Amino acid sequence: MRERHINAILLGGLLATALAAWGLDQPFTITLATKVAILALAGVGLNITLGLGGMISLGHAAFFGIGGYAMGILASHAQNYTPLMEAPLLIEGTNSMPVIWLVAIAASALAALVIGALSLRTTGAYFIMVTLAFGQMLYYFAISWPAYGGEDGLSIYVRNGFPGLNTLDPIQFFGLCFVLLCLVLLFVARLGRAPFGLALTAARQVPARVEAVGLSPYRLQLVAFVLSGAITGLAGALFADLNRFVSPAMFSWQTSGEIMVFVILGGVARLCGPVAGAALFILLEHWLGALSEFWHIYLGALLLIVVLFARGGLIGQIAGREAAHD
Amino acid sequence: MTEPVLSVRNLEKSFGALKATDGVSLDLRPGEIHALIGPNGAGKSTLIGQIAGNIRPDRGEVRFAGRDVTGLPTGARARMGLGRTFQISALAMEHTVLQNVVLGALAARGGAMRFWRPVLQDGALLEQAEAALGRVGLSEHTAARTAELSHGQRRQLEVAVALALRPRAFLMDEPMAGLGAEGSKQLTGFLDGLRAEAPILLVEHDMDAVFALADRISVLVYGRVIATGTAEEIRASREVREAYLGEEDA
Numbered sequence: 001m002r003e004r005h006i007n008a009i010l011l012g013g014l015l016a017t018a019l020a021a022w023g024l025d026q027p028f029t030i031t032l033a034t035k036v037a038i039l040a041l042a043g044v045g046l047n048i049t050l051g052l053g054g055m056i057s058l059g060h061a062a063f064f065g066i067g068g069y070a071m072g073i074l075a076s077h078a079q080n081y082t083p084l085m086e087a088p089l090l091i092e093g094t095n096s097m098p099v100i101w102l103v104a105i106a107a108s109a110l111a112a113l114v115i116g117a118l119s120l121r122t123t124g125a126y127f128i129m130v131t132l133a134f135g136q137m138l139y140y141f142a143i144s145w146p147a148y149g150g151e152d153g154l155s156i157y158v159r160n161g162f163p164g165l166n167t168l169d170p171i172q173f174f175g176l177c178f179v180l181l182c183l184v185l186l187f188v189a190r191l192g193r194a195p196f197g198l199a200l201t202a203a204r205q206v207p208a209r210v211e212a213v214g215l216s217p218y219r220l221q222l223v224a225f226v227l228s229g230a231i232t233g234l235a236g237a238l239f240a241d242l243n244r245f246v247s248p249a250m251f252s253w254q255t256s257g258e259i260m261v262f263v264i265l266g267g268v269a270r271l272c273g274p275v276a277g278a279a280l281f282i283l284l285e286h287w288l289g290a291l292s293e294f295w296h297i298y299l300g301a302l303l304l305i306v307v308l309f310a311r312g313g314l315i316g317q318i319a320g321r322e323a324a325h326d
Numbered sequence: 327m328t329e330p331v332l333s334v335r336n337l338e339k340s341f342g343a344l345k346a347t348d349g350v351s352l353d354l355r356p357g358e359i360h361a362l363i364g365p366n367g368a369g370k371s372t373l374i375g376q377i378a379g380n381i382r383p384d385r386g387e388v389r390f391a392g393r394d395v396t397g398l399p400t401g402a403r404a405r406m407g408l409g410r411t412f413q414i415s416a417l418a419m420e421h422t423v424l425q426n427v428v429l430g431a432l433a434a435r436g437g438a439m440r441f442w443r444p445v446l447q448d449g450a451l452l453e454q455a456e457a458a459l460g461r462v463g464l465s466e467h468t469a470a471r472t473a474e475l476s477h478g479q480r481r482q483l484e485v486a487v488a489l490a491l492r493p494r495a496f497l498m499d500e501p502m503a504g505l506g507a508e509g510s511k512q513l514t515g516f517l518d519g520l521r522a523e524a525p526i527l528l529v530e531h532d533m534d535a536v537f538a539l540a541d542r543i544s545v546l547v548y549g550r551v552i553a554t555g556t557a558e559e560i561r562a563s564r565e566v567r568e569a570y571l572g573e574e575d576a
Contacts, residue, residue: 190441190442190443191441191442193444193445193446194440194442194443194444194445195436195437195438195439195440195443195445195448196438196440196441197445198421198425198428198429198438198445199429199432200438201418201420201421202418202421202425202426202429205418205419205420205421206416206417206418208380208412208416209412209416209417209418209429209487211380211399211404212378212400212404212410212412212416213404213429213430213432213433213487213490214401214402214404214405214432214434214491215401215432215433215437215438216401220438223439
């Protein structure tokens with residue numbers, strides 16, 4: 001089966017699940033589908049660095065968390081009718097999703113620029129450790145920042161609004177997240193085939209060659225890291241809105257690990273790998289979680305099997321070794 | 327005399343107590359093939375690295391296309407038109423043959439910071455890449471995955487990637503390495519024609535190729551150039567025979 005057919009089935013299946021649940025009046029299932037879309041989006045972000053760029057970032061929770069707190073901070077000020085800042089200029093909170101998304105994207109892109117600029121000076125295990133360290137720094141910062149809930153996190157009582165939609169209606173919120181996921185997937189698909197994608201994937205394989213033809217692997221990787229962080233940041237803002245709650249857990253290294261698990265389960269460098277991975281993860285959490293609270297044991301076993309025997313992940317197994325480009 | 331395209335003046339580089347480059351001066355004039363030969367460990371790779379920009383010299387100067395490029399990184403020198411081939415093929419194995427060559431042409435044609443339009447729909451870029459592939463005789467393999475190529479084809483591709491940059495000068499590190507007699511002969515014929523387009527600084531162990539191609543030869547021993555001259559002069563030099571060629575004759 002060709003990869004693009006699998007992608008269509010995956011996205012179509014996710015949409016059909018949500019619509020069927022809506023028809024059968026099962027809001028909880030819609031919420032699960034929404035969670036899949038949002039977590040997949042976070043994974044699509046990571047897949048740019050991990051899959052295309054070959055940079056193993058164990059710090060993507062930093063961007064997920066920044067996106068989440070961008071939502072939490074803006075919405076809590078709007079909720080309490082207190083301005084974010086009065087001097088030198090007045091900045092009010094907001095509960096408008098588009099504004100929150102833009103702030104989440106800008107803030108996480110900026111953070112990715114700083115974190116990437118520093119951590120891309122290292123490679124291999126050091127790169128993993130430096131990105132992990134940045135994530136943990138933000139985690140402890142969030143815990144010790146009492147203004148926004150500290151360890152307890154922040155609750156937002158009403159979901160933020162989107163012009164013309166009732167976002168409290170699960171199917172409408174799902175629709176928003178699903179459309180965003182598809183738009184980002186379209187962008188990443190184009191990115192992979194564009195000059196940037198060619199140069200980035202070459203920089204993963206033969207950095208010396210990329211330099212010798214007059215391009216800078218460092219710049220390519222830094223730009224990829226920023227795009228990646230911005231997408232994961234957007235997912236963070238949506239995740240916070242799904243739960244109407246933000247907490248330092250979004251910054252934890254377990255979150256970074258889970259985002260990486262989505263990518264690896266689904267298929268590294270495969271466009272819809274994170275969609276398959278996140279769907280599988282949520283299904284396992286839902287089914288096995290009902291059987292035992294130690295369901296992570298089974299997840300661990302599955303991950304081992306994928307890493308040892310099925311390197312291409314779920315999509316790689318079905319689509320075969322067909323390249324991510326043609 | 328015409329201005330050299332590439333020149334190196336009093337270059338020095340030490341690694342600890344080892345002087346890998348010890349006051350090297352040489353130049354590359356338009357239209358010539360200048361071969362750099364020397365026994366293993368003579369410092370050829372270190373010298374090439376300093377010319378390409380991967381290795382920073384301790385002292386001395388590298389000039390390219392009329393500019394002092396000693397402080398410039400590899401990428402900047404490449405964009406000025408310094409095309410390079412590697413001793414061990416440095417190709418993106420997962421990519422197709424065509425993609426590798428397109429990569430070579432990218433910097434000169436719009437750069438890599440383009441995020442939307444598929445690179446394989448860029449007509450001008452493709453034309454340039456396909457032309458380069460045609461010239462090295464790989465036209466039939468454009469769609470093949472690079473990992474599937476034979477060693478000889480990879481060496482040809484290595485040259486095509488450098489060609490795609492449309493360089494002002496070539497820096498070729500053992501392009502014949504691992505090629506059979508037939509492959510060497512073919513590549514020798516190709517390089518012979520290439521010098522009219524852009525001069526070549528050629529590091530090569532294949533002495534038949536060197537003597538067939540080189541307008542001038544420099545002999546590097548223990549980090550020093552002990553002789554520079556035509557093939558005849560080098561063959562006649564007693565110093566060179568003792569230091570280098572003698573070993574082969576024995």
